Amino acid sequence: MTSSIAPNSTFSQLEVHAGATPLGLELPTVVRFYQQMMLIRLLEERLLDLFSQGLLFGTTHTSIGQEANAVGVVNALDRDRDIVWSNHRCHGHFIAYSGEVEGLIAEIMGRITGVCGGRGGSQHLCFRNFHSNGIQGGTTPVAVGTALARKEEGAVAVAFLGDGTMGEGAVYESLNLASVFGAPVVFVIEDNEIAQTTPKALTVSGSIVARAEPFGIRTFAYDGNDPVEIFELAREAVGYARAESRPCWLYLRTERIGPHSKGDDTRPALRLEQARARDPIPPMRRRVANFEAIDAFCRSVVDRAVESAAAAPLARG
Amino acid sequence: MRVVESINRALHDLMETNSRLVILGEDILDPYGGAFKVTKGLSSAYQDRVWTTPISEGGIVGMAAGLALKGRPVIVELMFGDFIALAADQIINHAAKFRWMYNDQVEVPVIIRAPMGGRRGYGPTHSQSLEKHFCGVPGLTVLATHEYADPGALLHRAFAARSPHLIIENKVMYARPVLGTAALPRPPDADIVIVTYGGCVEHAVAAAAKLAAEEEIATTVVAVEQLSPFPYEDVQRQVGNCTRVVAVEEGSPGWGFGSECARALIGRVKYFSALAGPDHPIPSSREWEDDVLPGVSAIQAACLDLFRKG
Known part of the structure; x- marks a missing residue:
């Protein structure tokens, strides 16, 4: 599948076009997805950079390598009514939902202009119907409740989980509750095969793909890193949850290319090489004619956001 | 009127006047009406909004927080207050935190009712008074009902606050008459x-x-x-x-x-x-x-x- 900006479009046209919305909602699918993925990638690389310069405090969990999941799943939602619950690794999901680059950077920099006024930081975000929290699995039953609260309006809730979260009891209580009460929740499992520093083989028994089926929950599974394919599958899953008022389990095999938080990657070089080989960005560049222009646009959005956040007052209560 | 009736009447009143309110708990449907009969009659009167739940205290408190966050206030009955330990993460790290952590963009109108206390011979895991472990949690208000006040009014007050409340109800007290402050x-x-x-x-x-x-x-x-x-x-x-x-x-x-x-x-x-x-x-x-x-x-x-x- 290929798609691109019209060959004769100039950089200035693109800038005007995309600059109006960081999410590029008006762009053709592949270009839009590429722009959103690059926005996430460049933003998170910048965060790691700011940390290494000592300009950020606390911690952050980047999703470098997993951008296709965020973009594929979130674009399958109706941003006006659907609800997203994310976890500690939430920047990608958040940007794909909101496009609020400045609000996120300011939040992580502890500024009053952050989306939560500097109270939440990297893993406690709230913007319209997007929420994240740093407790593994804890948001899962909350997601079920939000789906039930809004299901009469046709809304669906998405709960992003990881392979590491499969150890939390709250997840299984939530699967049962969602099925018993008919909650339109899409449980999205981003399996990057590692929980902080511990490989999946040491923490997860049995099959993650098959986990929800005994609860009477339909499963969708995908192994690849193509945002368009993820989008198609997510759209099917979201459509099913919405139409049937039922939960479903969307399993996505992915790779975390970066560290868990900042400098804590203990994986052997070979395993990291395998992860990098599945980087979703290079294949997208082959499908987007003038990706450099989009990269430049995304970089300028991030640059402006950092500048503007740095100039904003610190949150002090 | 006994304490159990005072609370039951308040629950009926709140359900009557708040069409979005949901009551959640284990074994709360009629004819049983809850282990201590506090929810008796509610499932018959409000069939769509009184939900009996699986035995999942953490899950149901979390689900309640989610419902409340998106416009459906919830009153949760824990069958025994002792089981609140299973819901501790949902109370401390979710329901009680959301409002402040999300910069006051949300509200979480959830009430958790917890029958506590001993003197009924239920032994080590069904007789405790665990409320102190939830006192001092920012964002959570902890109330304890007693028969020298108005237990129903306390519930109304908690509901009106539209924030997470834990109400401690004493098991023995349910059968006591409401005497009021003057006594x-x-x-x-x-x-x-x-x-x-x-x-x-x-x-x-x-x-x-x-x-x-x-x-x-x-x-x-x-x-x-x-x-x-x-x-x-x-x-x-x-x-x-x-x-x-x-x-x-x-x-x-x-x-x-x-x-x-x-x-x-x-x-x-x-x-x-x-x-x-x-x-x-x-x-x-x-x-x-x-x-x-x-x-x-x-x-x-x-x-x-x-x-x-x-």
């Missing part, structure tokens, strides 16, 4: 003040009556309804100029109600002592349980001891 002993120029809450209030009142009749010691009982945030100024005002205070609670000793009373009254009273339950689990044996939970004679003895000190 609390408040003699002028009291020799001693007993500060207590929840299920211990009736024992404090009985001890005060005996102290008056047998020793001519004038004893006031201050029954605290809001445990957390602790109402320091209200307790100070109610203790007034009295120099002797006994704090009474049924939970385990230390880091609890007595400590907060002491904090409120330090430098203001001359003599202070605190009574609590045992520093081991609650025994099943009826006699043993009676011996270790602070009852009338223990409270009376503690007051006398304080009176004799000066």
Whole structure:
């Protein structure tokens, strides 16, 4: 599948076009997805950079390598009514939902202009119907409740989980509750095969793909890193949850290319090489004619956001 | 009217006037109507909004927070307050945190009702008073109902606040008549003040009556309804100029109600002592349980001891 900006479009046209919305909602699918993925990638690389310069405090969990999941799943939602619950690794999901680059950077920099006024930081975000929290699995039953609260309006809730979260009891209580009460929740499992520093083989028994089926929950599974394919599958899953008022389990095999938080990657070089080989960005560049222009646009959005956040007052209560 | 009916009536009233309100809990449907019958009649009257749940205390409190966050207030009944430990993460890290953490962009109107306390022979895991572990949690208000106030009104107050509330209800108290504030002993120029809450209030009142009749010691009982945030100024005002205070609670000793009373009254009273339950689990044996939970004679003895000190 290929798609691109019209060959004769100039950089200035693109800038005007995309600059109006960081999410590029008006762009053709592949270009839009590429722009959103690059926005996430460049933003998170910048965060790691700011940390290494000592300009950020606390911690952050980047999703470098997993951008296709965020973009594929979130674009399958109706941003006006659907609800997203994310976890500690939430920047990608958040940007794909909101496009609020400045609000996120300011939040992580502890500024009053952050989306939560500097109270939440990297893993406690709230913007319209997007929420994240740093407790593994804890948001899962909350997601079920939000789906039930809004299901009469046709809304669906998405709960992003990881392979590491499969150890939390709250997840299984939530699967049962969602099925018993008919909650339109899409449980999205981003399996990057590692929980902080511990490989999946040491923490997860049995099959993650098959986990929800005994609860009477339909499963969708995908192994690849193509945002368009993820989008198609997510759209099917979201459509099913919405139409049937039922939960479903969307399993996505992915790779975390970066560290868990900042400098804590203990994986052997070979395993990291395998992860990098599945980087979703290079294949997208082959499908987007003038990706450099989009990269430049995304970089300028991030640059402006950092500048503007740095100039904003610190949150002090 | 008994305490159980007062709460039940308030639940009916709240369901009647709030069409989005949901009640969640285990075994709450008619004809059973909950382990302590507090929810009786509600599922018949409001079939669509009274949901019996799986045995998943953490899950249902989390689900309640989600419902509340998106416009559906919830009252959760925990079958036994002891089971609240299973919901601790949902209360502390989710329901109580959301509003502040999300910069006041959301509200979480959830009430958790928890039957606590012993004296019914239920043993170590069904007789506890675990509320102190949830006191001091920012964003959570902890209330304790008692029959010398209005249990139904307390529920209405909690609902009106539109924020996470934990209401401690004493199991023995459900069957007691509602007596109202006027029935609390408040003699002028009291020799001693007993500060207590929840299920211990009736024992404090009985001890005060005996102290008056047998020793001519004038004893006031201050029954605290809001445990957390602790109402320091209200307790100070109610203790007034009295120099002797006994704090009474049924939970385990230390880091609890007595400590907060002491904090409120330090430098203001001359003599202070605190009574609590045992520093081991609650025994099943009826006699043993009676011996270790602070009852009338223990409270009376503690007051006398304080009176004799000066």
